[in-house]
Amino acid sequence: GAGVSQSPRYKVAKRGQDVALRCDPISGHVSLFWYQQALGQGPEFLTYFQNEAQLDKSGLPSDRFFAERPEGSVSTLKIQRTQQEDSAVYLCASSGTDRNTGELFFGEGSRLTVL
Amino acid sequence: KNQVEQSPQSLIILEGKNCTLQCNYTVSPFSNLRWYKQDTGRGPVSLTIMTFSENTKSNGRYTATLDADTKQSSLHITASQLSDSASYICVVPRGSNYQLIWGAGTKLIIKP
DSSP states (O other): SSSSEEEEEEEOTTTOOEEEEEEETTTTEEEEEEEOOOOTTTTEEEEEEEETTEEETTTTTSTTTTEETTTTTTTTEEEEOOOOOOOEEEEEEEEEESSSSSSSSSSSOOEEEEE | OEEEEEESEEEEEEOOOOEEEEEEOOOOOEEEEEEEOOHHHHHHHHEEEEEESSEEETTTTEEEETTTTTTTEEEESSOOOGGGGGEEEEEEEEEOOOOEEEOOOOEEEEEO
16 A cells, blocks of 8 residues: 555553554565554554564563564554553554664554543 | 653744754664654654764755754754644664654644
């Protein structure tokens, strides 16, 4: 596609529910990143993929967070047993280089609200 | 400590006027500095990426400067338009690391 596409744009979950957020990067982009952005804050790094390999997941806040990119294209961020502190905008970004210093193209984000 | 600080925190100007936003960083080692524009409820959009050797870079009405000696950058917006209302965020990667250090942003409001 023309840009990074994320879905759903908005998700409301009851505490304890599992959620899955999808990211469709720009076609051909090697690198894919997930960020968590709390209200009024800058995005915080969660995890990084180069093709299908998850090279860094050090930013995932707990073992309830899991990300995958099985075919090196679409990625899914899954949050199990959601808690109120998980409420945030989850941003996906992709980059055409494999050196992770290139320009990042962000999606519109998925806004998660946990009640 | 690796930090990126921006000023002012917020700014209100009249349409058509110019403005300059500031960014100071202490990230080391330094490889590049990025300015992003983020509209409310939208993802960040890249305005410029400046490497160590670049002093000035323009993108339409946006001009970014970089002084790697003083570790300062500025973003100058010329002839502001209502659509320029957004948060402008200064971002510095930690060396070649892909983990980005984000500034808190400057919230710019353009009034007619």
